[in-house]
Amino acid sequence: MADIKQLADKLKELDDLLTRCMRCGMCQAQCPVFARTGRETDVTRGKLALISGLGRKMLSDPEQVKERLERCLLCGTCQVNCPSGVQVSDIFLRARAIINGYLGLSRSEKIIFRSLLTHPGLMNRLVSFGALFQGLLSKEADSTIGTSCARFNVPLSKERHFKKLAAKPLHKQVKSLDSSTGSSGLRVAFFPGCITDKIFPETGLAALKIFKHHEVGVYMPEGQACCGIPALSAGDSKAFSSLVSMNVQLFSSTQWDYLITPCATCTSTIRNLWPEFHNGDLGMVRPEKVMDATQFLMDVLGVEPADIQENQKKIAYHDPCHLRNSLKITTQPRSIISAAKGNAVVELPGGPSCCGSGGSFNIKHYELSADIGRQKARDIAASGAQVAATACPACMLQLSDMLSKENISIPVKHVLEIYAQSL
């Protein structure tokens, strides 16, 4: 009975959030999924209609409700453009939690979220094991971008051009750090995030080099867990809360000024979703202290763009949705690229837009994800850039895949790498 009451309360919360939607349909023009499929059920308004009366629909066809709710990148583009201020991302995440609570998690989701993500030591060992043998299953696709593709028809990786797991992840190169405040007078807690740690350790090393250059003390504890977004997006609130608690405990054992991440997705999750979806204590990790690395460099340390030089290298900057839509951070990454002498930012002809990654969306709806990403790769090529830069490791994976498959040999770098190289 307690469960039914809980479910009723959750459905009521959803209903309250839905009342702001006027069904005006202005979200249609913004949604990258709708732009490809033209299906009303893929756009915000259609999904909100599905969610209203979720209790009844859950009983009649729960699998279909789940499938339709999952056809969303959670990019937040509809939310920032909604004239009524509908909290779309919140609604979708809550609805996914309700439907998955009702249906239960799949076996693979249970293994990934409950047994792996929540046991970072085991996860690290398994990933290291995978890194040892990945060469047997893959072959080079593009040496400039550093992508590989599968040698055999393996599920998941069959058509992808992927970045391989790092031979030495960041946590093996720098086990932990606990340096004191330098001349900057600041000390940061550093949360690299899973993709930086396991696939792009060079981004983590770039961040550490930058902190050292600006004499910022760093606290980077061992045993960091995932920020929890894969679990929350899949509707597993329990695993999400466990991950938040583990990280909060680690980062609350000492004093620091800001918690910095080089990952747009981690920053937005820790800053916005931890307080919203975790009922427990957040210790030192208060939202106002959580910052994207580029924002910290520009807004706190005061890094400024360098003077314009001749023959500057053109860098195309892709705005990650979690920075642009969730955190309204657009100028800082561009300024940090320009702060690296000899580099100039060029804008993409199509303007800012989602690259189609969307975390689990890329796994479950790869064709659709690639369809959106291909256009991004073509925009990067059309910009005339020599390098593609972004501030989210998840976007880096998608851009690498799309550029490589389109035979556009432009390397993909994190903004921090570009800045660190100039120091």
Ligand code: SF4
């Ligand atoms: S979510 Fe916003 S933009 Fe979309 S139909 Fe509702 S009110 Fe209009």
Ligand code: SF4
């Ligand atoms: S979050 Fe993005 S993909 Fe999902 S409905 Fe809104 S605009 Fe479309």
